[in-house]
Amino acid sequence: MGEYQCSCNGCELRSLFFENLEKGAYESMCAKKQQQLYPKGSLIYRQGEKISHFSYLKSGLVKLVRNIDDKNEQIICFARPLDFVSLLSIFSETCHQYSVIALEDSEICSLYLDEVKEMAMQNGRFALSLAEKINRASDNIILTMLNIRQRRLLGRIAYILLYFANEVYKSDVFDMPVSRKEIAEFIGMTTENVIRTLSEFRQDKIIKINGKTIEIADKEKLVQISLNA
Amino acid sequence: MGEYQCSCNGCELRSLFFENLEKGAYESMCAKKQQQLYPKGSLIYRQGEKISHFSYLKSGLVKLVRNIDDKNEQIICFARPLDFVSLLSIFSETCHQYSVIALEDSEICSLYLDEVKEMAMQNGRFALSLAEKINRASDNIILTMLNIRQRRLLGRIAYILLYFANEVYKSDVFDMPVSRKEIAEFIGMTTENVIRTLSEFRQDKIIKINGKTIEIADKEKLVQISLNA
DNA sequence: AGAAAGGCATGATAAATATCAGGACATGAT
DNA sequence: ATCATGTCCTGATATTTATCATGCCTTTCT
Structure with missing residues (x-):
């Protein structure tokens, strides 16, 4: 029986396990991992489901969503690799408090x-x-x-644009992974106002919009707006 | 040397330690506790200070506050006994992310x-x-x-009134522990609008106001407002 | 006691945001 | 191909909330 080699060399979670677990424990845990690909748009966990797995995101982008009623949703956050997917209530609740939905094709690794x-x-x-x-x-x-709450419409939109550029894509040109409606659900404003504000930024040459692609053309001004509105 | 007796018989945190620690470990930890009384209005921790203690609230009421700039503050939450005071970042950050201020005379127990x-x-x-x-x-x-975000002014005020009545004081008559300004900082609206809304509720006979004392006179209506506005 | 500061209160007005309505365009289903 | 659906977009209007101004009352400081 050859020694087990974990295949997940790029997995950031390795360090967590590596640094703290005996080799045997680590390998036995890793051997049981279940890896799954969720295509864009698919439901990873449904609010109310029992939490059975400890999951983390290896690649992709997901949103955590709270269903208020039939029609309305609130987006709690977007999560990228390294952010745990089932993070919020994993130790405190038995059921998922929020749904998790893939915004891009996403690989999830799960442990019991x-x-x-x-x-x-x-x-x-x-x-x-x-x-x-x-x-x-x-x-x-x-x-x-809290950061979103202290801003008004323009500042909130500027903030989320900078968030995607700086935190998620590390580039001032990126394909917006969420619809205007989803931005609205995240910042707590209406879809129309999100659309209007993006158009306004486009007209003021602060951003360029080309289909899904967004380019931040005047970052300095966007930062100013994010700080002052 | 007689056996050590922890004096904190009413302390809810005991169970946490009791259930999980060896008697010796528990007692040595408990022996080192530092208990301190913070009078109403006093600063318990200042945002930015190094976190040196694990603290919990034995009695009283505190607020967690984030200083945005010289003039503006955001209230993150109110905490009662059983809620840990230094809870938020205790394991993830080295400094307090928020200030903690006593709203009522508060006893804090601290461990290193x-x-x-x-x-x-x-x-x-x-x-x-x-x-x-x-x-x-x-x-x-x-x-x-999230609950506050999904509501508008009236709903937010109704929500916080019900919060104090149901969660904090377990009574429909209570002394409001926070100013109108603090309510505003908590729900993200202006002080004037908080005042106006409370007056409106008073005029509509939903609540009675007598100095600091609030009485919820028509709870059903208040719940309705909390759900629909 | 008197002054200063802050909390509470209310009104008038301005600004921000939501709602409603309509249309262009793309996408997927039948 | 056509229909339905959904997203993006814009304008007009209504609603909600913020801002500014003022006054009263209480507390605190001197």
């Missing part, structure tokens, strides 16, 4: 939650490290919500 | 963070239990922020 918990109980260092990461994710959500 | 962390590393069950509690606190903050 029971086993991760078991491992955490046996290894405090691992548990603490896990808590740290989950904590940070929650913190970021709260901080972003 | 390093020691709690050390203990968590040595005891996975304890670490997991801690993570669970901190996780739940973050979840609640996020949920409350």
